[in-house]
Amino acid sequence: MKLLLILSKAALIARAIAMPYDEYILAPRSRTLHPVVMHNTNGSVSNPESLTSSTGSSIFDGNAATSYDFGINIAGVVSLSIASVSDLSQYIGVTFSESSYWVSNASYDATADADKDETLWFHVAAPRRYTAPPEKERGGFRYMTLVHNSTGTVEVTSAEVHYTAMPHWEDDAIANYTGYFHYDDELLDRVWYAGAYTNQLCTIDPTHGDALVHIRKINSSVSDATNVTWYYNTTITNGTSSLVDGAKPDRLVWAGDMAIAVPGIVVSTNDVISIENSLNSLFDIQGTGGLLPYAGRPFPSVVSFTYHLYTLIGVADHYLYTGYIAYLQSFCVDSSGLMNATSSADWLCFSMGGHNIEENAILYYINTHGIELAVALNDTSSTSNWTIIAERIRASANELLWNEEAGMYIDNETIALMPQDGNSWAVVANLTVNSTQVQRISAALASRWTPYGAPALEAADAISPFISGLELQTHFLAENTTAALGFMRLQWGFMLDDPRMTNSTFIEGYSTTGELHYAPYLNNARNSHAHGWATRPNSSLTFYVAGIQLLSAGNKTWRVTGTPSLGELKIAEASFSTNVGFFSAKTQISNDGTWTMEFGAPQGTSGEVKLPAVGCVGQVLLEEQNGNDEDVLVVVLAADAGPVTLGGLPVGKWAARYECRSE
Ligand SMILES: *[C@@H]1O[C@H](CO)[C@@H](O)[C@H](O)[C@H]1NC(C)=O
Ligand SMILES: *[C@@H]1O[C@H](CO)[C@@H](O)[C@H](O)[C@H]1NC(C)=O
Ligand SMILES: *[C@@H]1O[C@H](CO)[C@@H](O)[C@H](O)[C@H]1NC(C)=O
Ligand SMILES: *[C@@H]1O[C@H](CO)[C@@H](O)[C@H](O)[C@H]1NC(C)=O
Ligand SMILES: *[C@@H]1O[C@H](CO)[C@@H](O)[C@H](O)[C@H]1NC(C)=O
Ligand SMILES: *[C@@H]1O[C@H](CO)[C@@H](O)[C@H](O)[C@H]1NC(C)=O
Ligand SMILES: *[C@@H]1O[C@H](CO)[C@@H](O)[C@H](O)[C@H]1NC(C)=O
Ligand SMILES: *[C@@H]1O[C@H](CO)[C@@H](O)[C@H](O)[C@H]1NC(C)=O
Ligand SMILES: *[C@@H]1O[C@H](CO)[C@@H](O)[C@H](O)[C@H]1NC(C)=O
Ligand SMILES: *[C@@H]1O[C@H](CO)[C@@H](O)[C@H](O)[C@H]1NC(C)=O
Ligand SMILES: *[C@@H]1O[C@H](CO)[C@@H](O)[C@H](O)[C@H]1NC(C)=O
Ligand SMILES: *[C@@H]1O[C@H](CO)[C@@H](O)[C@H](O)[C@H]1NC(C)=O
Numbered sequence: 001m002k003l004l005l006i007l008s009k010a011a012l013i014a015r016a017i018a019m020p021y022d023e024y025i026l027a028p029r030s031r032t033l034h035p036v037v038m039h040n041t042n043g044s045v046s047n048p049e050s051l052t053s054s055t056g057s058s059i060f061d062g063n064a065a066t067s068y069d070f071g072i073n074i075a076g077v078v079s080l081s082i083a084s085v086s087d088l089s090q091y092i093g094v095t096f097s098e099s100s101y102w103v104s105n106a107s108y109d110a111t112a113d114a115d116k117d118e119t120l121w122f123h124v125a126a127p128r129r130y131t132a133p134p135e136k137e138r139g140g141f142r143y144m145t146l147v148h149n150s151t152g153t154v155e156v157t158s159a160e161v162h163y164t165a166m167p168h169w170e171d172d173a174i175a176n177y178t179g180y181f182h183y184d185d186e187l188l189d190r191v192w193y194a195g196a197y198t199n200q201l202c203t204i205d206p207t208h209g210d211a212l213v214h215i216r217k218i219n220s221s222v223s224d225a226t227n228v229t230w231y232y233n234t235t236i237t238n239g240t241s242s243l244v245d246g247a248k249p250d251r252l253v254w255a256g257d258m259a260i261a262v263p264g265i266v267v268s269t270n271d272v273i274s275i276e277n278s279l280n281s282l283f284d285i286q287g288t289g290g291l292l293p294y295a296g297r298p299f300p301s302v303v304s305f306t307y308h309l310y311t312l313i314g315v316a317d318h319y320l321y322t323g324y325i326a327y328l329q330s331f332c333v334d335s336s337g338l339m340n341a342t343s344s345a346d347w348l349c350f351s352m353g354g355h356n357i358e359e360n361a362i363l364y365y366i367n368t369h370g371i372e373l374a375v376a377l378n379d380t381s382s383t384s385n386w387t388i389i390a391e392r393i394r395a396s397a398n399e400l401l402w403n404e405e406a407g408m409y410i411d412n413e414t415i416a417l418m419p420q421d422g423n424s425w426a427v428v429a430n431l432t433v434n435s436t437q438v439q440r441i442s443a444a445l446a447s448r449w450t451p452y453g454a455p456a457l458e459a460a461d462a463i464s465p466f467i468s469g470l471e472l473q474t475h476f477l478a479e480n481t482t483a484a485l486g487f488m489r490l491q492w493g494f495m496l497d498d499p500r501m502t503n504s505t506f507i508e509g510y511s512t513t514g515e516l517h518y519a520p521y522l523n524n525a526r527n528s529h530a531h532g533w534a535t536r537p538n539s540s541l542t543f544y545v546a547g548i549q550l551l552s553a554g555n556k557t558w559r560v561t562g563t564p565s566l567g568e569l570k571i572a573e574a575s576f577s578t579n580v581g582f583f584s585a586k587t588q589i590s591n592d593g594t595w596t597m598e599f600g601a602p603q604g605t606s607g608e609v610k611l612p613a614v615g616c617v618g619q620v621l622l623e624e625q626n627g628n629d630e631d632v633l634v635v636v637l638a639a640d641a642g643p644v645t646l647g648g649l650p651v652g653k654w655a656a657r658y659e660c661r662s663e
Contacts, residue, residue, distance in 0.1 A: 019176070019177055019180055020180050020182065020575075021180045021181070021182050021189070022175065022177070022180070024189055024190065024192075024193040025175045025177060025193055025196075025197070026072050026193055026194060026196075026197040026504050027166075027174045027175040027177075027197055027200055028072075028074070028163055028174055028175065029172065029174070029175050030163075030171065030172065031076075031162055031163040031164075031171045031174070032054075032160060032161075032162065032163075033070060033074060033076070033160065033161045033162075033163050034051070034052055034053060034054055034158070034159070034160055034161075035051060035052050035068030035069060035070055035144065035159065036052060036068075036069055036070055036071035037049075037052060037068070037069050037071070038051075038052065038066060038067070038068055038069070039067035039068055039069040039100070039103060039143055040066070040067050040103075041064075041065070041066040041067070042064065042065055042066075042105075043060070043061075043062060043063050043064025043065060043148070044059075044060070044061040044062055044064050045058055045059070045060050045061075045064045045065075045066050045148075046058055046059040046061075047059075048066040051066070051068065051146075051156060051157075051158065051159045052068070053158075054158050054160065055157065055158070056156070056157055056158060057083065057155060057156075057157055058155070058156050058157075059153055059154070059155045059156075060092070060146070060148035060153065060154045060155075060156065061148075061152075061153045062148070062150075062151055062152075063148065063149060063150075064147075064148045065105035065145055065146065065147045065148065066145065066146050067103050067105075067143055067144070067145040067146075068143065068144050068145070068146075068159065069142060069143055070141075070142055070143075070144070070161070071142070071504075072142060072197070072502065072503070072504035072505075073098055073140055073141065073142045073201060073247070073502035073504050073505040073529060073530050074141065074142065074161060074163055074165075074201070075137070075138065075139040075140055075141070075163065075164050075165045075201055075204070075247050076137060076138065076161040076162045076163045076164045076165075077131060077132050077134070077136070077137045077138075077161065077162045077164060078094055078120070078131075078132050078138070078144065078159065078160070078161050079129055079130065079131040079132070079158075079159075079160045079161075079162065080092055080094075080122060080124070080129070080130045080146075080156055080158070080159055080160075081128075081129045081130075081156065081157045081158040081160070082124045082126075082127050082128060082129075082130065082154060082155065082156060082157070083127050083155040083156070083157045084127050084153075084154075084155040085124055085125065085126065085127065085152070085153070085154050085155075086152035086153040086154070087152050088125045089125075089150065089152070090123075090124050090125065090148075090150065090152055090153075090154045091121050091122065091123055091124060091148070091149055091150065092121075092122050092124050092130075092146055092147065092148060092154055092156065093105075093119040093120065093121045093122070093146070093147035093148075093149060094119065094120045094121075094122070094132075094144060094145065094146060094147070095107055095108045095119050095120070095144070095145045095147065096108050096109070096138045096141035096143065096144050096145075097109040097141055097142070097143045097145075098140050098141055098142055098143075098248060098502055098505075098528075098529035098530070099142075099500050099501065099502065099516060099527075099529055100142075100143060100499065100500060101500045101516060102116075102525050103143045103145060104116070104145065105145050105147045106119065106147075107119060107227055108138075108230075108525075109141075109248070109525040109526070109527075110228065110249070110523055110525040110526040111210060111228075111230045111248055111249045111251075111526070112212070112213070112214045112215065112218075112228060112230065112249065112526065113521050113522055113523050113526050114214050114218045114228045114523065115227075115228060115523055115525070116227065116228065116525055117227070117228050117229075117230045118227035118228060118229055118230070119147065119227065120132060120136055124154055134208070134233065135208075135211070135231040135232055135233035136231070136232070137164055137205075137208050137232050138232075138248075139164075139165075139201075139204060139208075139232060139246075139247040139248050139251055140201065140246065140247030140248030140505075140528065140529060140530045141248070142502045142504070142529075144159065144161070146159060164204070164205060164208070165200055165201045165202075165203055165204060165247070166200050166203050166241070166271075167203075167204065167205040167240060167241055168239075168240045168241040168273065168274070174200070177196065177268055177269055178268070178269055178270040178576060178577040179196075179266075179267045179268045179269070179270070179542070179574065179575055179576030179577065180573075180574065180575055180576075181193075181267070181538075181541055181542055181546060181573070181574040182571070182572070182573050182574070183541065183545060183546075183571065183572045183573075184570055184571045184572075185485070185489075187489055187493050187496075187497075188485070188488060188489070188537070188541060188545075190496060191488060191492045191493070191496055191537050191541075192268075192537060192538055192541050192542075194496050194503075194504055194505060194506060195264055195268075195492075195506060195534070195535035195536075195537050195538040196264065196268035196269065196535075196538055197504060197505060198505040198506050198530050198531065198532060198534065198535050199243070199261050199264055199265050199268070199269070199271075199532050199535055199538075200269065201247040201505055201530040202243060202244050202245065202246060202247050202257075202261065202530060202531070202532045203241055203242070203243055203244075203271060203274050204241070204242055204244055204247070204251060205240070205241065205242075206235055206236050206237040206238065206239060206240070206241065206242040206277065207233070207235045208232040208233065208251075209232065209233075209234040209235065209236030209242070209244070209251050209252055209297070209298070210230075210231075210232055210234065210249060210250055210251035210252060211230070211231040211232065211233055211234045211298070212234070212250075212252075212298055212299070213228075213229050213230060213231060214228060214229070215299075215300065216300065232251060234297065234298050235297075236251075236252060236253060236281060236296055236297050236298070237253060237277040237278055237280065237281035237296065237297075238277055238280060238281065238284075239273065239274075239276075239277035239280075240277075241271070241273060241274040241277060242274060242277050242278050242281070243258060243261060243262075243265070243271075243274040243275055243277075243278040243532065244257075244278070244532075245257040245295075245528070245531060245532060245533065246508060246528035246530055246531045246532070247505070247528065247529075247530035248528050248529070248530065249526055249528050250295070250299070250528075252295050252296050252297070252298075252299055253278040253281050253282060253295060253296030253297075254294075254295045254296070254307070255279075255282060255292070255295075255307050255310035255311040255313070255314050256306065256307055256310045256466065256533065257466070257531065257532050257533040258275065258278065258279070258310070258314045258532070259310050259313050259314065259317070259533075260466060260469045260532060260533045260534070260535055260536050261532030261533065261535055262275055262314060262317045262318070262321070263317065263321070263538070263539035263543075264532070264535040264536070264537075264538030264539050266321045266539070266576065266578065267538055267539055267542040267543075267574070267576040268538055268576070270576065270577055270578060270579075272318070272321070272322055272579070275314070275318060276318065276327065278296070279311070279314050279315060279318065281296045281297065282296055282311050282314075283311075285297065287301075291303065291308055292307070292308040292311040292312070293307070293311075294307045295307070305359055306358070306359055306362055309359075309362045309363060309365075309366045310362070312366045312369075312370065313362075313365070313366060313369070315328065315373070316366070316369040316370070316372070316373060319373060319376065319553050319554075320550065320552075320553055321550065321555065321578060322554060322578070322579055323553045323554015323555065323556065323579070323580070324554075324579075325376060325377075328373060328376065328377065329377065355396070355397070355400055355401065355412050355413055356411060356412050356422065357397060357401050357409045357410070357411055357412065357419065357422030357423070357425070357426060358411075358419065358421040358422035358425050358458075360393050360396075360397050360401075360431070361397070361422060361425035361426045361428070361429040361431045362425055362429065363393055364390055364393045364394055364397070364429045364430075364431045365425070365428065365429035365430075365431075367386050367389055367390040367393070368390050368429075368430070370386055371383045371386050371387060371390075372553075374386070376553060393431070394431055394433065397409070397426070397431055398431075398432075398433050400413050401413065401422075402437070403418065406418060406444065407437070407440030407441065407443070407444050408423050408440070408441055408444045409422055409423050409426055409441075411458060417457060417458060418444070418457070419456070419457060419458035420445060420448075420454060420455070420456045420457060420458065420464075420467050420468075420470075420471055421456060421458055421464075421467045421470065422458070423441045423444070423445060423474070424441075424445070424467060424470035424471045424473070424474045425470055426441070427441055427442075427473070427474040427477050427478070428470055428473050428474065428477070438474070438477055438478045439478045439480070441474060441478070442474050442475050442477075442478035442480050442483060443478075443480075443483075445471050445474060445475075446475070446480075446483050446486075446487070449487070449490060449491075450463075450512055450513075451490075451494075451514070452490075452491070452494050452510070452512065452513070452514040453465075453468060453487075453490060453491030453494060453495075454467075454468050454471050454487065454491060455512045456468075459519055460519045461511050461512050461513075461517075461519055462509055462510075462511065462512070462518065462519040463491070463509065463510050463511065463512055464509050465491070465492075465495065465506055465507065465508070465509065465531065465533060465534030465536075466509075466531075466533035466534065468487075468491055468536070469533065469534070469535075469536025469537075469540075470536070471487070472484060472487055472488065472536050472537065472540050473536065473540060475487055476540055476543075476544040481544075481545070484540070484544070485545075488537050488540075488541075492506070492534075492537055494514070495507055495534065498514075500516055501529065502529045502530070505529055505530035505531075506529075506530070506531060506534030506535060507527060507528065507529050507531060507534060508527055508528040508529075508531040508533070508534065509527070510527070541574070542574040542576065544561075545572050545574075546572045546573055546574030546585050546586075546587075547560055547561035547572070547585055547587065547610075548560055548574060548575075548576070548583050548584070548585045548599070549561065550578075550583075551607075554579075554580060555578050555579075555580050555583070555602075555605060556580075556604070556605055556606070557605065557606055557607055558583060558601055558605060558606075558607035558608075559607055559608050559609070559610060559645075560585045560597070560599040560601075560607065560608075560609045560610070561609075561610040570588060570589050570590070571586070571587070571588045571589075572586070572587050573585065573586035573587070574586075580602050580603075580604060580605060581601075581602025581603060581604075581605075582600065582602055583599075583600065583601050583602070584598075584599060584600045585597070585598070585599040585600075586598045586599070587612070589612075594657075594658060594659045595612060595657070595658050596655070596656065596657045596658070597609070597611075597654075597655070597656040597657075598653070598654070598655045598656075599653070599654050600653035600654070606648060606649060607649055608645055608646060608647040608648070608649060609622070609645070609646050609649060609654070609656070610644070610645045610646075611644045611645075611646070611656065611658070612658075620656055620657070620658045622646070622654060622655075622656045623654065623655050623656075624653070624654055
């Protein structure tokens with residue numbers, strides 16, 4: 001066969017030493033941080049801008065305050081260097097806030113649902129360096145305010161923060177990612193990097209979990225408590241790092257949050273140990289009947305059916321991305337272990353009042369994934385029962401809860417509400433029985449968008465970045481790339497660039513009107529501005545836009561999809577490293593329909609490539625990049641060819657190029 005073009009090997013990927021696109025990485029390059037700019041100042045403060053360096057000099061005289069901006073959301077322990085004081089009774093107070101909205105010289109934003117947190121006071125009786133006690137490490141703040149509350153003067157020469165997120169990574173390596181992403185839409189690139197950074201800020205020293213000093217004691221509906229005490233000194237997991245829900249509150253292990261954060265971490269930092277430490281901490285407090293906790297220590301015991309299932313999803317995800325069979329086996333050694341927890345008896349224990357679509361979709365999902373895990377463990381004795389249970393759930397849900405007229409599932413059989421969570425989960429879990437349902441759910445959800453994102457109608461006045469992450473996946477599974485990209489630009493664009501946000505990390509939730517009020521919290525200052533459950537775009541962009549998908553445990557099989565539909569966009573690329581090695585894919589499309597793809601996968605894996613649909617007659621040359629001429633595949637595509645899947649590709653780096661052929 002005559003080839004239409006010859007590939008130029010020199011033009012193909014040569015990896016640079018530095019990680020490509022690392023200029024987008026928000027993580028600091030050093031643990032020693034100073035403010036980037038002064039935010040505002042009042043009272044008599046000389047030369048306040050000087051504290052943006054380590055050798056400043058700013059004199060506070062009488063009642064005065066200055067707020068500083070670190071440019072991005074950070075976390076850490078503050079140290080003040082004092083050069084001189086007028087007398088022994090001088091104090092400098094410090095307050096912190098994630099959002100510019102709560103910058104105050106009187107209090108912090110809040111770690112509990114009880115108004116604001118108390119000011120951190122330093123009695124600066126002599127010139128020296130003062131460092132906050134370890135339990136006063138602050139997680140999640142972009143703004144820091146220094147307050148002087150008396151007559152007399154204090155000269156401050158530096159206001160420094162020792163950055164504490166990613167405690168188990170080398171001081172100079174916090175920004176050393178294992179994956180990257182690039183698309184020719186800068187907003188979506190920034191969304192990807194802000195998501196990766198959000199998950200880093202939610203990775204903390206396990207001895208610095210939130211002590212929940214006031215939980216169930218005070219809240220702002222029954223108390224006018226101000227200046228509330230807070231400590232971060234509860235040990236929440238074993239190991240030297242933990243993945244928690246949020247950087248400020250709750251700073252605890254929550255399995256639901258992990259369901260979104262884990263794949264995002266795999267494609268950016270591959271920080272598997274923090275995931276393991278957090279999962280282990282949930283199994284460590286598993287109840288006698290096998291019930292897994294709603295949240296990790298020290299959160300009070302609450303029965304949650306869905307969070308039990310989310311913990312099992314965490315185990316399944318861990319196995320998918322690492323393939324560590326020994327870790328999976330460790331959960332099955334005693335009678336209250338995972339596999340028993342997914343037995344039919346356990347499911348029945350959790351039957352709900354109504355047949356709720358979200359719960360049943362998650363149940364279906366974990367049932368089908370539980371079967372994969374059982375097969376991996378050679379424990380097939382119970383899998384036939386699980387298959388029966390799963391199919392029963394699917395049949396009943398579609399019979400009882402599908403509303404053909406609306407093209408959505410209702411929440412349960414006694415209510416007309418059509419929820420965002422249950423409909424998205426039904427698609428993600430493959431509870432649907434035909435692709436028309438998937439497209440109709442995608443379209444119905446998209447028709448609800450407000451200028452601030454997708455409302456969760458099942459919750460009171462809430463936009464949930466968590467459930468919206470599942471909706472995002474729904475649009476990709478409906479193969480509507482236009483809807484998925486539009487949704488990310490709308491909702492994650494708002495969450496990234498609105499001036500009240502940190503412009504570097506993603507928020508826990510907010511109102512459908514765009515107000516920073518998240519329905520479950522009485523106190524708006526408590527909202528978390530760095531929440532791992534808001535980071536779905538990371539895995540979605542890498543898996544669906546750049547198109548590298550891991551299909552089986554331990555990344556043994558993969559699929560490169562090219563880019564399903566770049567729309568007006570012309571290039572998408574991503575790469576990430578797992579324990580088996582390095583995966584990469586890059587697709588470029590020109591205006592005339594010509595495209596090139598380059599992709600690579602590590603030794604010991606095999607996969608398939610799905611060539612994009614084409615609009616003209618032509619052919620594809622697929623060449624292995626190991627210099628072996630025998631590994632050349634030529635595929636002829638007709639003008640009306642849809643996506644073509646080629647399976648069983650041997651390991652290596654490949655390049656494909658397609659050109660239209662004039663007939
Ligand atoms: C809270 O702290 C601020 C600043 O120190 C102070 O003005 C205010 O009186 C305090 N409120 C209470 C209730 O203690
Ligand atoms: C300043 O604040 C500290 C800490 O709350 C307090 O002990 C001190 O009395 C205050 N000084 C004045 C003059 O209010
Ligand atoms: C992290 O990356 C920086 C910049 O490439 C490099 O100087 C540093 O040595 C790396 N740190 C580690 C621990 O690999
Ligand atoms: C946490 O810090 C507070 C305030 O210093 C202290 O009273 C408490 O005992 C500490 N808790 C632990 C577990 O260290
Ligand atoms: C750490 O592991 C030990 C042994 O499994 C367990 O007893 C302990 O409760 C764990 N601690 C935490 C905080 O998870
Ligand atoms: C499941 O539980 C039963 C009854 O407690 C026990 O006999 C069996 O060994 C357990 N199986 C696993 C895999 O832990
Ligand atoms: C259906 O959901 C609604 C709203 O959540 C709830 O009030 C109702 O009790 C549920 N129906 C049943 C049978 O549980
Ligand atoms: C399952 O069985 C296969 C084939 O006998 C074996 O290679 C594999 O190690 C077994 N896996 C486990 C987890 O025991
Ligand atoms: C499967 O279901 C049947 C019928 O409900 C039950 O008798 C059997 O014990 C179940 N098997 C397992 C392995 O759970
Ligand atoms: C979803 O279910 C259908 C059967 O209705 C099946 O053909 C398909 O493979 C499933 N998809 C996935 C991703 O498991
Ligand atoms: C898809 O499945 C739903 C639920 O069973 C059914 O109502 C609908 O008619 C089906 N649509 C098509 C096009 O098959
Ligand atoms: C994809 O979504 C867009 C935007 O929501 C919509 O206009 C379009 O009709 C959808 N396409 C398909 C094929 O459903």
